[in-house]
Amino acid sequence: MLKWSVLILIFGAFSFSQVFADEDTTAGIQEYRDLLDDVNPAELWVFSGEELWYRKAGPKNASLETCDLGKGPGVTVGAYVELPRFFFDAQKVMDLEQRLIYCRTLIQGFSRADIISYPFTKRGQETSEIEMLVAYIASESRGLHMNIPLMRIEEKRVYELGKQFFHFRAGSHDFGCITCHSGDNQRIRLQELPNFRNKDEASKSYGSWPAYRVSAGEVRTMQHRLYDCLRQQRFPEPIYGSDLMTALIMFLAKSADGGLYEAPGIKR
Amino acid sequence: MFKGNLFILTVLVGLSSWFNSPTVLAAEFNSPKLNDLLHGGLQSKGPVNFTKFFDQDSTQKFCSELKPVVSSDEAKRLMSENLKGIKFLEDGAYIGDWARGELIAQSGKGLRFNDSENTKNGGNCYACHQIQKEELAHGTLGPSLYRYGEIRGYSDEVIRYTWTKIFNPQALLICSNMPRYGHNKILSISEMRDVMALLLDPESPVNQ
Numbered sequence: 003m004l005k006w007s008v009l010i011l012i013f014g015a016f017s018f019s020q021v022f023a024d025e026d027t028t029a030g031i032q033e034y035r036d037l038l039d040d041v042n043p044a045e046l047w048v049f050s051g052e053e054l055w056y057r058k059a060g061p062k063n064a065s066l067e068t069c070d071l072g073k074g075p076g077v078t079v080g081a082y083v084e085l086p087r088f089f090f091d092a093q094k095v096m097d098l099e100q101r102l103i104y105c106r107t108l109i110q111g112f113s114r115a116d117i118i119s120y121p122f123t124k125r126g127q128e129t130s131e132i133e134m135l136v137a138y139i140a141s142e143s144r145g146l147h148m149n150i151p152l153m154r155i156e157e158k159r160v161y162e163l164g165k166q167f168f169h170f171r172a173g174s175h176d177f178g179c180i181t182c183h184s185g186d187n188q189r190i191r192l193q194e195l196p197n198f199r200n201k202d203e204a205s206k207s208y209g210s211w212p213a214y215r216v217s218a219g220e221v222r223t224m225q226h227r228l229y230d231c232l233r234q235q236r237f238p239e240p241i242y243g244s245d246l247m248t249a250l251i252m253f254l255a256k257s258a259d260g261g262l263y264e265a266p267g268i269k270r
Numbered sequence: 271m272f273k274g275n276l277f278i279l280t281v282l283v284g285l286s287s288w289f290n291s292p293t294v295l296a297a298e299f300n301s302p303k304l305n306d307l308l309h310g311g312l313q314s315k316g317p318v319n320f321t322k323f324f325d326q327d328s329t330q331k332f333c334s335e336l337k338p339v340v341s342s343d344e345a346k347r348l349m350s351e352n353l354k355g356i357k358f359l360e361d362g363a364y365i366g367d368w369a370r371g372e373l374i375a376q377s378g379k380g381l382r383f384n385d386s387e388n389t390k391n392g393g394n395c396y397a398c399h400q401i402q403k404e405e406l407a408h409g410t411l412g413p414s415l416y417r418y419g420e421i422r423g424y425s426d427e428v429i430r431y432t433w434t435k436i437f438n439p440q441a442l443l444i445c446s447n448m449p450r451y452g453h454n455k456i457l458s459i460s461e462m463r464d465v466m467a468l469l470l471d472p473e474s475p476v477n478q
Contacts, residue, residue: 159302166304171333172326173318174381174456175449176440178334182411182447190397190409238312238320239383245302246311 044137044214044266047129047221051138054131060110069105071098071139082143083263086252088154095160097251099225102135103243118242122229123220133212136223137266140212146263148205150256157252160245164253167246168198177235179250193270198257205261208254213269221266224251315383333445345444353441355453356434364429366463368474374461375401375468381456391456393465398447401468402475411447418469419477432469436462 055066055078071081072089086097092104099121106112123130152158171178182190183198196207212223225240225247232240240247305324314320329348332338339345377392379385395401398411401418422428434441437452451457457465468474 163302163304163307165336166334167307169334169336170304170308171330171445173323174454176330176333176454177447177449185411188409188411190411191407193409195411232312233382233384234378236318236381237383238318238323239315241311241313244307244311246307249307 042214042266042268044141044212044221044268047134047137047214048141048266049138050129051134051136051141054134055138060106060112062109062111064109064111066105066109066135069102069109071101078139078142080143080146082140083146083148084150086150086157086160086248086255088156094245095156095248095252097224097248097255098136098139099132099223100243100245100248102132102139114243121242122222122226123218129220133221133223136212137221140265143263144265148208148255148258148261148263150252150259152256160249160252161256164249164251167250168253173236175236177237179231179235181235198254201257201259201261204254204257208258209261209263210265210267210269212266214266215269217270222269224254316385317381317387317389318383329440329444338445340444349441349444352438352450352453353434356437356441357452357459358430358433359459362426364433364463364466365471366460366465366467368464368467368471368476370461371464371466371468371474372402374457374465376405393451393457393461395465404475415469415476417477419472419474424470424472429466429470432466433462436465 058065067076069075070089070091071078072084072087073079073081082098085101086095088095089101089104096104103114103117106117107114117132120130121132123133152161168179168183171180179198182188182195185195186197186200186203188195188197196203198204198207208224211227212221214220215222225242228247228250229240229242308324312320312323326334329352332344332348374393375395377390378394378397380389380391395415396405396408398409400408400410400414400416403416418432419428431442435448436457438450439446439448440450440453449456451465452459452462468476471477
């Protein structure tokens, strides 16, 4: 039943996004948001994600209820705004998406290769379970504030590595994250760019991911956002669930520390 | 009372020296470096080769520092190094076809990991600059280039400066955000001449 409603929504959003892609303006997005009124398409991903969280699955036929996202086994409320964080069981710092891979391999018995082979839904194909789970977990932190104290030395180290990567310029175009995200009131074409040196802008941006993307008709996660940034930066392809992505997310999350978390929302 | 305070002080001193002890420093030394993370986090795909990407040149290394000192001697040395590599045209024919230049300025394709090896590279100038007035979907990372020639004139000096800027902006401003179109072979000589025409042909809509 839920799967069908997701499918219907995807096709609906597809046709809409075709019309919409040409306008490409901030006013257009607002119009679209108003049109949807209180109905956020991301809610369907949230519902499906919740169902997945409690459903027994995988070779071990287990639900994710014993998965510890940092606030104790099965606790989903407030988990996202405290991630990435250090996990004693894994002895490393993980962001939500890396942690979900960990839980799904250990608790449910899925293979890591299988999980990371299809993180982002492709057009006309089955919705990625990761996107649903992430939408659900993120929604459980809505209205809370980002809380990244970097209490542990491991977390501080990962933050510093993420900061270095943010400033890393290389490749055919000499680009880095810093090229587009270190000044106020800047745009690529008509797309406004958050300045990650500015706490308010960083909070607004970080606090709005994951999001339902009108252009894709899908909910996209933070790792997908970075994947697409790095593609445009002419960087090599990012590996899903890697420590490099976690480090970058840690730097961004800390830059948004204290900010209001409002995702999943709607984006172009 | 006094003895108690002394005890706490001793413990504190002990703790602080433990935090600075060689074992902790050794752990710090063995902690992962960005290079390790890059190797595990990025892979070659399409036209993007990891090994080539990872091998930053001295300008990229300098500009990847958290706060590059752009007034330093090293910065000056790098700028002159970049300037040396610029190919100036012997025939002085820097102005190509502005209409083709406009197409190059519009295209953001090429050299991304999802592009094919044969994708024709764009200049993607509109991503950051206003150029023709009619194109409203322009970025603001770079200065407006509308009326570029009208404002600056069409002298040899302006032409040479503009060629330098497109071929290798790091020769004029170290750690500039702009790609080195000639130096990194993003565009060919002939394509750069077309972009030059968009900015510096008096007939180009940019200068109307």
